[in-house]
Amino acid sequence: MSEKNNQDNFDKSLFEFQIADDSASEHIAAPKYSYWGSVFRRFFSNKIAILMLVIAITVVLFAFIQPIFSGYDHMKTPNINNKAMHYIRPFKSTQYIFGTDDKGNSLFDALWSGARNSLFIAIMATLITETIGIIVGMFWGFSKKMDVIMIEVYNVLSNIPTTLIAMILVYTLGGGFWQLIFALSVTSWIGTAYFIRVQVMIIRDREYNLASQCLGTPTWKIILNNILPYLISIIITSVSRDVPSFISYEVALSYMGVGLGQQFASLGQMVQKYSPYMTSAPYLFWIPVITTAVISVSLYIVGQALADASDPRTHMI
């Protein structure tokens, strides 16, 4: 009785009519999740990664911008006859921060011009390796016919030391910019492709892909929409290993005299050119070596941190 009374006592003007909305009932209340937002939140929570990112960006920007302003040309030696300009020690002169070399060229300018070439080679080689590797690997993982042939190709190529292949290619093609990029990427894509193939095989037969296949989705669409997003963290890991390893390869090959020819400046070529001065003018040798190490280590750590952050399993709060 009392309930009925209560109801009657309410002021009806306080209420208004609502239309029953079917779509609203479908809405699931969940915290907002954005993949890339989480990736960056996760990445920027890592203090070492931020530090390394700052170093890497500084070095890369310097390498690509400084040579434009300095206009350094590796083959020009304007100060070669002026003995006073030779072997100026680092930090002794404001014009030549890192000093000058045996021909009176500024080491600072030479360094960045060399770093630009080395970085360019490493980035191009990584780009080519990853693009070809990912595309081939995706279809390799899907197609059984392709698998039969590709496995044989992989068995032959993967067993032969990369250094050997690169050395012989550079030797026969001649030392040049694109020749070196070709030599570095010509066989390394198959490693990436194999890696992707295995990953594709693992997720290819999951239920959601089977469902897509049953519904008649074309293979390329399954690859692009269903599988590729799954592989982002794996691809980033692979890229983060490739860039430093290609820099390392370039430096090693040029040091042994089978990389870039003398007409191009590069970090490896500098290490090779200045190694006789190790005792008489050690800064000439150590500055390029240390720069190489800084570039490699910073890029590697940034890449690893990004790869960790891009794995959705780490996004759980």
Next chain:
Amino acid sequence: MKGYILKRILRSIISVFIVVSIVITMIFTLIPRTKLLDNDQAYKKLTGDTKTAYRLNMYQKLGYLHFARIGEICAESEDPAGCQVNGSEAQKAALKEFEEKDYVIEYFRNKTPYATHDYTIPELIFHFWGNLIKIDNKNFVQKNYIDTGVISTDIEKKYYIGKDDNNFPAILCSGCEYKYQLYFGHGFPFIHQNKIRLNFGISYPTKSGMSTLTVINEGQGSQKAFMQTFPTGLQQESPLKQMTAKFKPNIDHLDSTRFTDNYADCESYYESPSMVNTSYIFGIISLIIAYALGLPAGMGMARNKGGFWDKIGVAFINFIIALPSLALIFFVRQIGATLFGLPDKFPMLGFNNVKSYLAPLFILSLLSLPGLMTWTRRYMIDQSNADYVKFAKAKGLSQREIFTKHILKNAIIPIVNGIPGSIILCISGAFITESAFAIPGMGKMLPDSINKMNNNMVITLAFIFAALSIFSVLLGDLLMTVVDPRIQLQARGGKK
């Protein structure tokens, strides 16, 4: 199983064949041959026809072309004497014949014609593989020296059992290229033969004229003489290896005081090991160090997963991987030189001083540590989630027992797979380390021969490295089946 192994061996041979054929094609077609003679001092001093003849002769020796002089052109002519006269009909007919066989006819300044034929790619590949294996036979001397008129005396053609210089029985040959065909003793592997030999051509321009295999196999440094008795009974201090006696068409007085026959062309003993052995010494020792440190370190990291030492280990691995190997090598070399007084170049103290080995060995083991540690750790952690570990835990075994007795045995299997590869590939040397320390090994040889344009040496080394790496994978797989009988290689064919 036997069928499978046979199939794998066949496949490996085909792989080596393809790879080396590609290398040969590339080297012979892409490298301008005119550059090869740039560093030849003898060639630079020559002028005129002798220069042309020297160049063509060199190209023929290096396998680029076939060079036919007037003698060879006229050899098949119906009128050999008339053919020798420049401009005669008989010569014209002989030249026409050569032109039809794809030869290019050119003339020396004195109007004497010569013919050259550049080998095509299939011919180049065929030449290499056709000449690769040389089997010594008792008609060798007859064919190469007596028939061509180098020597006139006859030689008995036979195999016989004799004694080598250790008084062990040995199979000897008269009429072959090598006198001692099969003999025992004289160090590893204790059975030696000279019957079947690999022939990769000659080295040029460094060590000009020597067989490439001899260059990498022969000792280095100065010759080592010791007291030995020669077949004539002469006792003398000499560095000669009598067991490598090769047929020498013209023996001199010194030879005849030592040897009773024409087999007098011997290799020598040297103070320092050969290139292969140098790389091997460094490789094996650094490998032992790497395994001795890497396995326990990886195991320790797996046991304390997520702990302090694990984090330190992971940081160490990442650091070594990220640091360019060249930078690492120079850092260690510099630290060794300044803090410990170690030489920064190997030849400074040479082979007989322990100090010259320390820094390269440290670097080589440091470079192979991260891989070993990562995989050991990975396999151990993967295994520690297996059911049998939970069962062992439930039965009350201690953590230590589980790790050393159960997990390790299973985790070691994939690591065993890599062991033959690492051992065999020690021969290939470490390219950068050997270059940085100027160690006279195989690793330094490849960049050196590339820089000197020693084509045959590059092909030889490419063949050796490719064959070693491909066969070591096969050996690794076989070793894995020995360690773990559960593994069936045949079924692995379709590891999907």
